[in-house]
Amino acid sequence: MVEADSPRILVVEDEPDLADLYATWLRTDYDVDTAYGGPEALDALGPATDVALLDRRMPEMPGDEVLAEIRERDLDCRVAMVTAVEPDFDIIEMPFDSYLVKPLAKQGLENTVADLLSRESYDEPVQELITLLSKRKLLEGEKDPYALEDSDAYQDLLDDIETLRETVDAPAEALQ
Helix, strand or coil: CCCCCCCEEEEECCCHHHHHHHHHHHHCCCEEEEECCHHHHHHHCCCCEEEEEECCCCCCCCHHHHHHHHHHCCCCCEEEEEECCCCCHHHHHCCCCEEEECCCCHHHHHHHHHHHHHHHHCCHHHHHHHHHHHHHHHHHHHCCHHHHHHCHHHHHHHHHHHHHHHHCCCCHHHHC
């Protein structure tokens, strides 16, 4: 049974069956809303949204645009891109908190939502460091070492991580 004050999750996916599956997986622990496209997602988003699970490729309005609008509205919600788009160096500049590549397993989705919600207990610089570390890990899992070495964006990411590590006092469990 979902508590009245349970975190609110917004699932944004243009494939209704997939959106409904994700919502079903999460509904036992969270208050879940579902949107089947970008414009519907923007209507559903609000201050009560804690986590948005956002498909990157949608026909009417891409997830990248929805993400930009979330940040433009200064909504205090964590965003996970949930997509079949393999990550490339462009993800470094995207203001999401996590990136999941489809197909997803139930446990992976549940773990990601729990992780994103746990980040709320950390201050903003620690949250930023966690996000940068997850982008580094993602890219290192997808790109060969030569591509990483040749990428100025990746090298800038490493520099940003080092700078943040020097300035924040993050608990070790937050950085795993």
